[in-house]
Amino acid sequence: MSPISIAVLLILSVMFGFAVHDRYVVEREMAFRRAKSEAELERETYRRGELEKKVEKLNTQQGIESEIRKNFDVAREGETVVVLVEEDRPMIEPLPLASSEGSIWKRFLNFIIPW
Numbered sequence: 001m002s003p004i005s006i007a008v009l010l011i012l013s014v015m016f017g018f019a020v021h022d023r024y025v026v027e028r029e030m031a032f033r034r035a036k037s038e039a040e041l042e043r044e045t046y047r048r049g050e051l052e053k054k055v056e057k058l059n060t061q062q063g064i065e066s067e068i069r070k071n072f073d074v075a076r077e078g079e080t081v082v083v084l085v086e087e088d089r090p091m092i093e094p095l096p097l098a099s100s101e102g103s104i105w106k107r108f109l110n111f112i113i114p115w
Contacts, residue, residue, distance in 0.1 A: 057063035
């Protein structure tokens with residue numbers, strides 16, 4: 001084979017190599033997108049199932065009642081409602097301000113990292 005034909009074949013093989021690499025990159029990107037889409041589909045399918053269960057529950061009288069009780073403070077006739085209120089907590093005493101004595105460096109460090 002002549003050196004010119006070898007050079008031409010070498011140039012063609014380099015060009016084909018770049019084309020194959022470009023196709024490989026595109027294939028990897030498509031595989032990533034597909035995996036991402038499949039994961040999203042799975043999430044949405046699960047969410048749909050959960051929403052269907054919630055709709056089934058809300059189609060019953062007991063489900064409607066539980067949802068109303070959860071969102072509003074209501075009671076049936078004859079029931080009493082107990083509201084628990086947290087005890088008043090004493091105010092937290094503020095820390096005394098650091099004295100202005102001491103070096104500027106020490107006051108700066110106390111400002112940045114309160115001990």
